[in-house]
Amino acid sequence: xxxxxxxxxxxxxxxxxxxxxxxxxxxxxxxxxxxxxxxxxxxxxxxxxxxxxxxxxxxxxxxxxxxxxxxxxxxxx
Amino acid sequence: xxxxxxxxxxxxxxxxxxxxxxxxxxxxxxxxxxxxxxxxxxxxxxxxxxxxxxxxxxxxxxxxxxxxxxxxxxxxxxxxxxxxxxxxxxxxxxxxxxxxxxxxxxxxxxxxxxxxxxxxxxxxxxxxxxxxxxxxxxxxxxxxxxxxxxxxxxxxxx
Numbered sequence: 704x705x706x707x708x709x710x711x712x713x714x715x716x717x718x719x720x721x722x723x724x725x726x727x728x729x730x731x732x733x734x735x736x737x738x739x740x741x742x743x744x745x746x747x748x749x750x751x752x753x754x755x756x757x758x759x760x761x762x763x764x765x766x767x768x769x770x771x772x773x774x775x776x777x778x779x780x
Numbered sequence: 781x782x783x784x785x786x787x788x789x790x791x792x793x794x795x796x797x798x799x800x801x802x803x804x805x806x807x808x809x810x811x812x813x814x815x816x817x818x819x820x821x822x823x824x825x826x827x828x829x830x831x832x833x834x835x836x837x838x839x840x841x842x843x844x845x846x847x848x849x850x851x852x853x854x855x856x857x858x859x860x861x862x863x864x865x866x867x868x869x870x871x872x873x874x875x876x877x878x879x880x881x882x883x884x885x886x887x888x889x890x891x892x893x894x895x896x897x898x899x900x901x902x903x904x905x906x907x908x909x910x911x912x913x914x915x916x917x918x919x920x921x922x923x924x925x926x927x928x929x930x931x932x933x934x935x936x937x938x
Contacts, residue, residue: 710834711904712915753902756837772834772902776917779831779838779862779903780815780874780894 705729705765707738708772716744732761734771750775785859786842788835788903793861798877801859807879811886813894815874817867825910831864831873834902838862841901845893849878853889856880860893862903873905 705724709717726734731754735747751774752759758774765771783801799810817829846858862874876893880886897903905916 753837756840774902777902778905778916779901780897
């Protein structure tokens, strides 16, 4: 199971802060494409991604047990 | 008990607490940065702000900024607290305290910390304007961010 987290604008688009997916090994890029088509959210290709709380590249692997967070441009401070 | 130098909280931030965290005999200077909620931005009036964070990662990234600072300015000590939730005009959103033997490093490291917060710490601000609301992103208007490839390779080298 992969846990997916949404924040800020993406959370509003997705209509929920998180979801769980039963998936085999995949990549960040594939996960983004899948979510864009199933959840009808846009802009994932422009957000950063964190896998297990570390920034990841689109080509990085995602496997069961991982937490994947989509991080829109940050605006703290 | 070890004091937490890097925290995210829903409670108001007492500035003095951060100063205390970095106070030490070796220090000859302590700088504080206090980020507050601004009412007017480019002619638009803010009623209040809402901050959201990916808390565990935000704490980790704040600590990473502390590590970066320790590498660049070896004699400084840094503490950062960011507040989340609903904040009213003039409320304190972030406090950064840096102590160092001499003032220059304390000023420089403090400025470095706020710049890095705006780049790598997963915290978002939602503006509630008089006439609507918007999640704010890309405050630094860097070239990398809108492309969605925010220098992760660079970040990994740090």
